[in-house]
Amino acid sequence: MIKVGIVGCGAMGRSLASELAKVEGAKIVGFCDVSQERAMELANSYGVPAYSDPIAFVTHPEIDAVVIATPPFTHKELTITAAEAKKHIFCEKPMAPTTSDCLEMIRACERNGVKLMIGQVCRYYPLHRAVKENVASGRLGELISLFVYRVGGGFSGVWDVPWRKSRAQSGGALMEINTHELDFMRWVGGEVECVFAHGGNYVHSDWDYPDCAFVSLSYRSGAIGLLHSSQVSAIGGYGCRVDCTKGSILLPSFWGEGAKMVVRTADGEERSISMDELSERFPHSPVWQELNEFISAIREGREPEITGYDGMAAVELAEAAYMSIETKKPVAIPLVER
Ligand SMILES: NC(=O)c1ccc[n+]([C@@H]2O[C@H](COP(=O)([O-])OP(=O)(O)OC[C@H]3O[C@@H](n4cnc5c(N)ncnc54)[C@H](O)[C@@H]3O)[C@@H](O)[C@H]2O)c1
Incomplete structure (x- = not known):
C-alpha cells in the first residue's frame, strides 16, 4: 500500500x-x-x-x-x-x-x-485522447496543422484567487491555464523547434501578464500549430481542428454541450464520435x-x-511565448539543455 x-x-x-x-x-x-x-x-x-x-x-x-x-x-x-x-x-x-x-x-x-x-x-480526457490516437495511427497521413482555442472571460468562483493574478506566482494564463493545451499540442504534434507569439493585456489590468495571445508553434516535423489563448472573450469555447495530408479532425468542443469529434478523410468518408460514446471506454474520471x-x-x-520532462516542456513553450510577446521575435526551443 x-x-x-x-x-x-x-x-x-x-x-x-x-x-x-x-x-x-x-x-x-x-x-x-x-x-x-x-x-x-x-x-x-x-x-x-x-x-x-x-x-x-x-x-x-x-x-x-x-x-x-x-x-x-x-x-x-x-x-x-x-x-x-x-x-x-x-x-x-x-x-x-x-x-x-x-x-x-x-x-x-x-x-x-x-x-x-x-x-x-487533459491526456486522460476522452476527446483529447481520441485526437492523439487518430493522428498517431497515421490513418489521416502526416500532420500539417493543429489549431487549438481555449477562450473565456477570466477567473471566477473558486478560481478567482489572488495568486492567479501574478505571473511569478501562477505562471500567468499561458501556464496556469494553457499548459494543458501546450502539452496537448506537443503530445499530438511532437517536439517544437520555434515559438512565435503575439499578445497583450487588454482587459484585466490587475493581472501582470497577457490576457490574450496567439501562440504559433513550428514543429520539428515541419508541421505548424496555433494556440488562441484568451481570457477576454464574452463568448467562451474550447475546441480544436487538425489537418493532415489524408484527412481532418474537427472538434467543436472538448467538453460540455456539443462535445464531439468529426473525422473526415480527403476522399469524403466522415464519422462523428460523441463524448458519450467515448466516455463508455473510460469509466473512471x-x-x-x-x-x-x-x-x-x-x-x-x-x-x-507523464514525466517531469513533459511538464517542463509545456512550461518551456509558455515561457518562450512570453519571451516572444515581449521581444516581438521568434524564440528557439529548447530554452534549457536537458
Ligand atoms: N488539473 C487541473 O485541471 C487543475 C485545476 C485547477 C487547479 N490546478 C492546479 O492545482 C494547483 C492548486 O490550485 P487550486 O485551484 O487548488 O488553488 P487554491 O488556491 O484553491 O488552493 C491552494 C491551496 O494551497 C494552500 N497553500 C499555499 N501555499 C502552500 C504551501 N506552501 N504549503 C501548503 N499549502 C499551501 C493554500 O492555502 C490553498 O488552500 C495549481 O497548481 C493549479 O494550477 C489544476
Whole structure:
C-alpha cells in the first residue's frame, strides 16, 4: 500500500483527494495546508491527521508519496524537499513558473531515485485522447496543422484567487491555464523547434501578464500549430481542428454541450464520435486515471506516463511565448539543455 500525503487543500486538493481515495493500492494518510482550517476540514472528512507545516509534512517518515496541489510558485521547494526525503511526487500543473525551476525539480528527483509525475490531466480526457490516437495511427497521413482555442472571460468562483493574478506566482494564463493545451499540442504534434507569439493585456489590468495571445508553434516535423489563448472573450469555447495530408479532425468542443469529434478523410468518408460514446471506454474520471497511473508507476517501478520532462516542456513553450510577446521575435526551443 502506497501511503500518500496531500499538500494543498484548495479546489484541486479536494478533487484529487476524492479520486485518490478510489485508487487501489493507495491510502491517504494526511492532509497539509498553510491554512490549518482547510487542512482540518479535509482531514476530518477522511479521518486522517491534519498538518500545517508543509516542509515537515513532505518529509514525514510515515509518507511514501506526496500529491502537491499548492499554487505553482510553491511547487519547486516542496518537490525538491520531498525528493531529498525520498518521497515519490505527483505535482499539479503547471510544474513551476519557469523552465529552470522545472529542471531543478527533475534533477532532484533523478538524484534521489524517486518518481515524478505532472498532472497534465487533459491526456486522460476522452476527446483529447481520441485526437492523439487518430493522428498517431497515421490513418489521416502526416500532420500539417493543429489549431487549438481555449477562450473565456477570466477567473471566477473558486478560481478567482489572488495568486492567479501574478505571473511569478501562477505562471500567468499561458501556464496556469494553457499548459494543458501546450502539452496537448506537443503530445499530438511532437517536439517544437520555434515559438512565435503575439499578445497583450487588454482587459484585466490587475493581472501582470497577457490576457490574450496567439501562440504559433513550428514543429520539428515541419508541421505548424496555433494556440488562441484568451481570457477576454464574452463568448467562451474550447475546441480544436487538425489537418493532415489524408484527412481532418474537427472538434467543436472538448467538453460540455456539443462535445464531439468529426473525422473526415480527403476522399469524403466522415464519422462523428460523441463524448458519450467515448466516455463508455473510460469509466473512471480523468483525475482518477492520472492518479492511478502515478500509483501504478510507483508499484511497478517504472516511469509514469507523464514525466517531469513533459511538464517542463509545456512550461518551456509558455515561457518562450512570453519571451516572444515581449521581444516581438521568434524564440528557439529548447530554452534549457536537458
Ligand atoms: N488539473 C487541473 O485541471 C487543475 C485545476 C485547477 C487547479 N490546478 C492546479 O492545482 C494547483 C492548486 O490550485 P487550486 O485551484 O487548488 O488553488 P487554491 O488556491 O484553491 O488552493 C491552494 C491551496 O494551497 C494552500 N497553500 C499555499 N501555499 C502552500 C504551501 N506552501 N504549503 C501548503 N499549502 C499551501 C493554500 O492555502 C490553498 O488552500 C495549481 O497548481 C493549479 O494550477 C489544476
